Amino acid sequence: MMRSPFTIALAGLALSACSQTDPQQTTSAALTEGVLVPGYSSWVETNRQLASSGAAFCADQQDLATARQAFLGAQSAWAGLQPMLVGPMGEGNLSWQVQFWPDKKNLVARQVTALLNKTPQVTPAILDKSSVVVQGLTAYEYVLYDTSIDLNDPAQKARYCPLLTAIGDHQQALSTHVLEQWQAEDGISAQLKTFPNERYAEPTEAIAELLRTQVTAIDGLKKKLGTPMGRQSKGTPQPYQAEAWRSNASMSNVSATLAGAEKIWHGANNDGIQALLGDDNKALKDKIDAAYAETRAQLATLQRPLSEMLKDEQGRKSLNDFYETLNILHRLHEGELARTLGIQLGFNANDGD
């Protein structure tokens, strides 16, 4: 139903809050320069290495162990980027193109097989038009690690190599494009530094998005661990529902994501989110510092691969203890920190109504 004409007074929305000295603007800009752009840049670099590794491996100029190292580098950079998925990477289906998780029905195995049966010579152009399931690291991991594939057998290597090199190219192109979008004149990097802009009405909105993305990533870790631990399946462990189970990198991915989250908190020069807490909130700041330290300490004791830990009582207990520290860290951010900063994390997205 439409009402009669009216005019809206839009006079200088919080203009005073947009001066250079606004602490939230300072923090958003510092995180952009000190953490986010460097994070995306090193992700691009690991994808450049992935692409060149794939090509070298397929030209028999690199062994499988080295190719796996390049893969683990790209996968770890991606895990570290999770708390920084604001802007283009957090939108659309781009993140699926990098990694397909959760893969409840082992789609990656089925779709890689189907693709190669249909198109033995996969090219980057063909891959671009294929399902997200086969475009990213999950498919790359399947080829490099799945026990059904023997890359020492020349025939099998010849079958899977076009896909490996196409994925390497795809990841390199995608990450490069995303970094370009970040650094474009009116790109997300600029939008996180100068307000108001098309995306953010004021610095608070940028800080809210940074915090929400970080909190979502920490919450995501609980899902990434909770699912294989059986928290959604009446306590029955589900090792094949873990992220990166084939490469046994589930726990190192968790570690990388936590490190990324901590960078958002600390910033490159103690100028991250923590800088927004004044002296009167020192107790909260100390609590969050301690929670990060505790998760790191707990994680350091979990030296075995996730799939092994899930098999015995002691392993499951250690995982549960670690899960609890993650939970504390998550709640501190989502609750006390958000409240203290006066930030709404939103509630409509998972509403189901």
Place this chain on the structure above:
Amino acid sequence: MKRRAFLGLGGLALAATAMGGWTLIHNGPQPLLVSARNNADGKHYAVGYTLDGNEVFATQVNERCHDVVPHPQLPMALFVGRRPSTESYLIDTRTGELLQTLTSPAQRHFYGHGAFHADGQWLYATENDTSEPGRGVISAYRLQGKQLIRDHELSTHGVGPHQLLWLPDNETLVVANGGIRTEAESRVEMNLDSMEPSLVLLKRDGTLISKEQLPERMNSIRHLAIAADGTIVSGQQYMGEVTDKAPLVAIKRPGEAFQPFPLGEEQRLVMHQYTASVAINSELRLLAMTAPRGNRVFIWDLDTGAVRLDAALPDCAGVGAVEQGFVVSSGQGRCRLYDCRQPKIAVQPLQLPAGLWDNHLRLA
């Protein structure tokens, strides 16, 4: 419908006769934005703001509300309880006075949506018959003075109804049957493997006119917008796999079948199988939709399907048509006005309080 035109024609006479005791007071030159909103402590409020940021009322209510149904002539609105709430709140939109707490009877709960008939004397709300969980009910309430009196029930001819609206003939009800069975005091889906979503048109006496379905059974039809020419648009929430390609927006043009709205693959993907509010600006022939899982607001040309806007807005929530285009609220940031009168849509943040806005908004 142009409200002022309507007021000029029948509203005053009606108010003077059938609704004695009320004085018609205009909200001034601006529409009133009404919505459910939380405060920072999670308490629930029914609120009304003018678009330049003046709080007209903020009334605390027991339960979280979902949609708001402004009365077509009188300064009152029903804030409808969110599923599975058994309470809705009739509020005086000048003062925020709680006129009535509407309680659903035993074995019924609200689904968050309702619609006043254009004559202003009847309100229709979607409800769940929990004695036969999911059986869609439309309850008709008669307005008597400042109270809504439950009068009779109609069937939605479907399961798990959500939004309902009137066609411009004011005699045909359109219901989005979400197709999901839920039980009393629960939000847990009971029948994801046998969902029956449908778009139903029925007469005011309950007679079924048409019942149409989309091919994908797990594609829950949730929200509706209707243009002045009778074009119906629905927004879906797909309950199947994240990789399935389900039409998340659908359209039924007058005299045509209910069918997918032509959605770019990029737009469909960014929605993450979930749409929230839809609104149509009939004068500008534009369709707007919020997709809070993708944190994006979309505006399309209703006739050509061309994308006019695809913009980031974290935790975007309600959307409503205004003269310039659309107003959109957010659970996280500031509300926005999208001025669509020029080829390039201009976005302006509004001076309303930021964040905590719930799913839907209406302009009364």
